[in-house]
Amino acid sequence: MIGFLQPLLDNRSLAGKLVGMALGTKNRQTETSQVCKQHLREEHRDKLALVEEFIVEIEGAGKNHDVARWLRFSDASWKNGEMLKRLDREFEAWLNPGK
Numbered sequence: 001m002i003g004f005l006q007p008l009l010d011n012r013s014l015a016g017k018l019v020g021m022a023l024g025t026k027n028r029q030t031e032t033s034q035v036c037k038q039h040l041r042e043e044h045r046d047k048l049a050l051v052e053e054f055i056v057e058i059e060g061a062g063k064n065h066d067v068a069r070w071l072r073f074s075d076a077s078w079k080n081g082e083m084l085k086r087l088d089r090e091f092e093a094w095l096n097p098g099k
Contacts, residue, residue: 032074032083033059033067039084040091047095054094 040051058069073086 029068029071033070035080036070036087054091
């Protein structure tokens with residue numbers, strides 16, 4: 001009888017692992033968004049209103065809000081320094097669209 005239930009038990013175990021991975025991904029997305037937003041706010045204090053506008057443009061608002069959009073600045077190495085350089089370049093390009 002246990003042999004009959006084994007695939008079901010295996011699937012539950014796999015589902016638990018997948019949920020755990022999804023939570024890890026969600027945590028990484030949230031962490032990345034927080035690091036990026038904090039960096040922008042600290043580095044560009046003199047342009048805080050523009051920073052907030054840029055943040056909303058990246059994340060979206062209301063039903064369109066998605067912190068995962070910050071992941072476009074990261075890479076497989078998850079090095080914050082490189083990520084923040086890419087973020088600064090995009091913010092500067094956003095501020096000066098003609099350059």
